[in-house]
Amino acid sequence: SLNIMVNALCKDGKLHEVDGFLVDMEKKGILPDNVTYNTLINERCRNLELDKGFELLDLMKQKGWKPDLVAYNSILNGFCKTEEISKAEKLFDEMLELGLAPNTSTFNILMGIYCKIGDSDKVTKVLEEILQHGLVPDMVSFSNLINFFAKRGDMNRVLIYFKEMKKVGLAPDIVIYTMVIRGFCNVGAISKAIKMREEMVMRGIPPDTVTYNTILGGFCRRRMLTDARQLFDEMMERGVSPDFCSFTTLIHGYCKGGHVDEALNLFDKMLQLYLKPDIVTYNTLIDGLCREGDLTKASDLWEHMSARGISPNRITYSILINSYCDKGQIEEALGFRDEMVQNGILVNIVICNSLVKGYCRSGNTKKAQEFLENMQKDNVIPDSITYNTIIHQYVKDERISEALDLVKKMELKGVEPD
């Protein structure tokens, strides 16, 4: 019951109240046990306070408790969250030396790290290790695997794991199905995505709003706006209400398809339904309007947004900056950048790349190249897009030798030309 209380306090984010509570309990003669310590260690690690976690680990040893697998898993998870991979790997080896047999959770934590850094070989290896240790991958393992490979469009792998999980008696849930659908959409296999939706319905898992939004996004990316609209209407009929994401997705589709008018209609409809547009909705529309050259409406929306208490974020600014850069109006773009920085938002690589383009378009490749050199001072490292932008401009201007020089330069800097 002490542990239940401690656990409840941790889940409520009231870690600071735990110490007092433990003191009170100690007066009554109730002492923490290893589960108590594990709970606290885990909470500290989740809050990225690994040093505190280790302190607790020492404390529990002092009190005569032997840290068990759960304690180590918590700390391992802490290293995972802070992406201290070598420390995590070291700790894992230590666990083995201590004779602590890892469980599936241990491997899931490791797999999580490799997913995060995008190391697909290691991800696969962890799965093999699970099997080598005589363990069984669980729902979390499969979630990780399917999510990871679906995002990268490796649908062969996704289907292998999807089948495998069924084989070991795990029923894919709505999230798994949606991840698979998203993967198919990403590789443009819309019909397979739709088949998946049918399968989930057959298995008694009706698609929810997120599932629909995923398919909607797939249609929109492939410019299948009629299908998208049909699906959107179908949602209503089936009682799965479109949410603000559904609207934004469709608005995005219409904007990219050059139907900003229809996008604006949807925006009105959204307001009528009392669905609150968020910053993404506004950004999407502002981008669409800028591309149309309708700066009046774009700035109307900016006002509308501000009036509703939503502040422009880095992407909002990048949209405006990019719009001016496209037109070669570098001074206006720089003005917005300055305003942004004054508002405490830092430049990033996307914005710098836009500005490089702005210099190129205003006929000043020299300035563009200067800017490229200087952006490192802002802790922004030029990437292949930065170089490509200028190279393309040189090619367009038939200044081939300068283009080749820059290719050499990017190779020298360790940026891969494509």
Add this chain to the structure above:
RNA sequence: UGUCUGGUGCAUUCG
């Protein structure tokens, strides 16, 4: 009583 993952929408070059 304690440990692990999760699904949808916005900006930069070329595509």
